[in-house]
Amino acid sequence: MLQVKIEPLILVIFGASGDLAKRKLLPAIFDLYHQEYLPENFVVLGVSRTRWTDEQFRDDVFFHSEFMKLDEVPDEVKTSFGDRLFYQAIDTNSMEDYRMVKDRLDSLDTQFQTAGNAIFYLSTPPVLYDKIPEYLAHFDLNRKPGSYRRLVIEKPFGNDLASAKALNISLKKHFDEEQIYRIDHYLGKETVQNLLVTRFANGVFEPLWNRNYIHHVEITNAEEIGVGLRGGYYDTSGALRDMLQNHLMQVVAHVAMEPPISPSATSIRNEKTKLFESLRPIAETEVAKYTVRGQYMASRIRGETVKGYREEERVPADSKTETFVAVKFFIDNWRWSGVPFYARTGKRLPTRVTEVCITFNQPPHTLFRRQQEMFESANNQLVIRIQPDEGLLLRFGMKVPGEGFHVKNVGMDFHYSDLSENNVPEAYERLLLDCMKGDATLYAHGDSVEYSWEFVEPILDAWKNDATIPIYGYPSGSWGPEVADNMIEPGVLSWRNPCRRLTEDTTCCEL
Ligand SMILES: NC(=O)c1ccc[n+]([C@@H]2O[C@H](COP(=O)([O-])OP(=O)(O)OC[C@H]3O[C@@H](n4cnc5c(N)ncnc54)[C@H](OP(=O)(O)O)[C@@H]3O)[C@@H](O)[C@H]2O)c1
Structure with missing residues (x-):
C-alpha cells in the first residue's frame, strides 16, 4: 500500500x-x-x-x-x-x-x-x-x-562525456538538480533494488562483501534477439553505449557502493557517485587488454538461419559497431582493492538474461584435494538474477553421500515468483510513482552519469582511433567471441554462462 x-x-x-x-x-x-x-x-x-x-x-x-x-x-x-x-x-x-x-x-x-x-x-x-x-x-x-x-x-543521456556534460549544463540553466529525474529503467526493477536489501539487510552477506572474501564479480546481460529493425539507431550507438555505460554501470554501483547512511535519495545517490569516482580509468593504451568487442555473424539457431549484424537492415556492410562487449575493470577503494569486476553485454547470445554473479575465494586450505577427480570447483557463488526467473542462488560444495569425501556443487535458490501474494510492479510504474512522490532515489544523478561516461570514453576513443584493436566475429547463438571466455582465469575460471532458469547453467539453453 x-x-x-x-x-x-x-x-x-x-x-x-x-x-x-x-x-x-x-x-x-x-x-x-x-x-x-x-x-x-x-x-x-x-x-x-x-x-x-x-x-x-x-x-x-x-x-x-x-x-x-x-x-x-x-x-x-x-x-x-x-x-x-x-x-x-x-x-x-x-x-x-x-x-x-x-x-x-x-x-x-x-x-x-x-x-x-x-x-x-x-x-x-x-x-x-x-x-x-x-x-x-x-x-x-x-x-x-x-x-x-x-x-x-x-535515455540516452548524452552520446559521450562532452554531450552528457553539455546536456547537464543546459538543463541546469532552467531546472535545479532536484527537479531533474534521469531515467534508467533498470533502476526501477525490483531485483536491482533488492541488491541493496540483499547486501544491507542481511548479516550473513555484508561481512563477506569485500576484497577479503570475494574473488571476482561478474555482471552479464544477454539478449537473444539481434537488432531487428533498429539497425539504423543501433549502429550509431553499440553495446557499450546502449547497455554498459548506463544500465550495467548502475548495477555495478548497487553491487559495490558503500552502505548509505539512510535509504534516502541523497544518501544513496551520494554513495553511487563516490563509487563511480573510484572506478580505475582504463587508459586508451590498455583498452585492448581490458576489453573484448564483437559482432554477431550469421548462423543457424534451432534450425533457423539468422542474419549477421552487417547484413541487418540499415547497418553498413563495413560497420565496426560492437554488438558484444566485455570489460574487466577495478574499483580503487578500500573495499574492492584488487578485486576484478567483469561486465559483458551482447546481442544474439544463447538466451535473454541479466544477472550478477559473485564468486567467493576458495578456502585457504582444501582438505579434499585427494579426491581431485570428484572435486568440483570449490568457489562458492552467489547469483543475483535480475531477469528473468528473478531470484537468488547460492552455490556451494556438499559431500556426495557414500564413501570418501567427494564434493559436489549444489544450489540453494529463492525465486521472486514464490512471493505470489505480491504484485511486482513494472519498472516504469515504480519510477513514475517515485517521481510523483518527489523521490529521486531510483533516478541517476547528473554527476554519476558524467563519471560513468568518463569511464567508458577512453574505450570508445581507443576503438575509434586504434585500428589494431580487433572486433571479433562471433556466431549468433554463442556466448560472444571465444577470446572473452579467457578473460577471468584462463583454463581455471570462466564466466558463469547462465540459463533462462536461475538454477540451471547454460546447458539447458543449448542450441
Ligand atoms: N522505445 C523504447 O522502448 C525506449 C526504451 C528506452 C528509452 N527510450 C528513449 O525514449 C525516447 C522516446 O522513445 P520512442 O521509441 O518513443 O521514440 P520515437 O517513437 O522515435 O519518438 C517519439 C516521438 O517523438 C516525436 N519525434 C520524432 N522525431 C522527432 C523530431 N526530429 N523532432 C521532434 N519530434 C520528433 C514523434 O512524435 P511527433 O512526430 O508526433 O512529434 C515520435 O512519436 C527516445 O529518446 C528513446 O531513446 C525508448
Whole structure:
C-alpha cells in the first residue's frame, strides 16, 4: 500500500505519439490509476507534432491500444481514465508553440484543480532534450511558486562525456538538480533494488562483501534477439553505449557502493557517485587488454538461419559497431582493492538474461584435494538474477553421500515468483510513482552519469582511433567471441554462462 500521498498533478508527455509512450508509459500510468495510486485530480497531457485531437489520442494510446489490457477492467474505470487524457499538437522544435502548452496547462489546472503541479516527461528523440526545457522556461513553466515542476529525461543521456556534460549544463540553466529525474529503467526493477536489501539487510552477506572474501564479480546481460529493425539507431550507438555505460554501470554501483547512511535519495545517490569516482580509468593504451568487442555473424539457431549484424537492415556492410562487449575493470577503494569486476553485454547470445554473479575465494586450505577427480570447483557463488526467473542462488560444495569425501556443487535458490501474494510492479510504474512522490532515489544523478561516461570514453576513443584493436566475429547463438571466455582465469575460471532458469547453467539453453 502506498505510504506517501500523491499530490494532484498534470503529467505532460512530450513525444506522446511515440513508441515508448504507447508501449510503456501509458500502460504504466493506467495500471497506477487502476490500482488507485493516483489522486482524483490527475491529468495526462500528451504533446507531439502529430495532428491528433483529444479523442484520437485517447483511442490510439488507450481505448484501442494493443498494449492495454482492458478486458477485465470495469467500464466506469476505463471511461474515467479516458476522460483524464488530453492532447496538444505543437511543433516541438518551435519555441513559440510552447505558448499553447502553457495555455493548455493553465486551463487543465483550473478545470481539474491540479494545484499547479506538473511533471514534464521527455519521451522524444534526444535532439529535443535541451530544447524542450529551454522552451518551457521561456514561458516560465519550469517553476511555479507553491507548486512543483519536475523534468523526466529518457535515455540516452548524452552520446559521450562532452554531450552528457553539455546536456547537464543546459538543463541546469532552467531546472535545479532536484527537479531533474534521469531515467534508467533498470533502476526501477525490483531485483536491482533488492541488491541493496540483499547486501544491507542481511548479516550473513555484508561481512563477506569485500576484497577479503570475494574473488571476482561478474555482471552479464544477454539478449537473444539481434537488432531487428533498429539497425539504423543501433549502429550509431553499440553495446557499450546502449547497455554498459548506463544500465550495467548502475548495477555495478548497487553491487559495490558503500552502505548509505539512510535509504534516502541523497544518501544513496551520494554513495553511487563516490563509487563511480573510484572506478580505475582504463587508459586508451590498455583498452585492448581490458576489453573484448564483437559482432554477431550469421548462423543457424534451432534450425533457423539468422542474419549477421552487417547484413541487418540499415547497418553498413563495413560497420565496426560492437554488438558484444566485455570489460574487466577495478574499483580503487578500500573495499574492492584488487578485486576484478567483469561486465559483458551482447546481442544474439544463447538466451535473454541479466544477472550478477559473485564468486567467493576458495578456502585457504582444501582438505579434499585427494579426491581431485570428484572435486568440483570449490568457489562458492552467489547469483543475483535480475531477469528473468528473478531470484537468488547460492552455490556451494556438499559431500556426495557414500564413501570418501567427494564434493559436489549444489544450489540453494529463492525465486521472486514464490512471493505470489505480491504484485511486482513494472519498472516504469515504480519510477513514475517515485517521481510523483518527489523521490529521486531510483533516478541517476547528473554527476554519476558524467563519471560513468568518463569511464567508458577512453574505450570508445581507443576503438575509434586504434585500428589494431580487433572486433571479433562471433556466431549468433554463442556466448560472444571465444577470446572473452579467457578473460577471468584462463583454463581455471570462466564466466558463469547462465540459463533462462536461475538454477540451471547454460546447458539447458543449448542450441
Ligand atoms: N522505445 C523504447 O522502448 C525506449 C526504451 C528506452 C528509452 N527510450 C528513449 O525514449 C525516447 C522516446 O522513445 P520512442 O521509441 O518513443 O521514440 P520515437 O517513437 O522515435 O519518438 C517519439 C516521438 O517523438 C516525436 N519525434 C520524432 N522525431 C522527432 C523530431 N526530429 N523532432 C521532434 N519530434 C520528433 C514523434 O512524435 P511527433 O512526430 O508526433 O512529434 C515520435 O512519436 C527516445 O529518446 C528513446 O531513446 C525508448
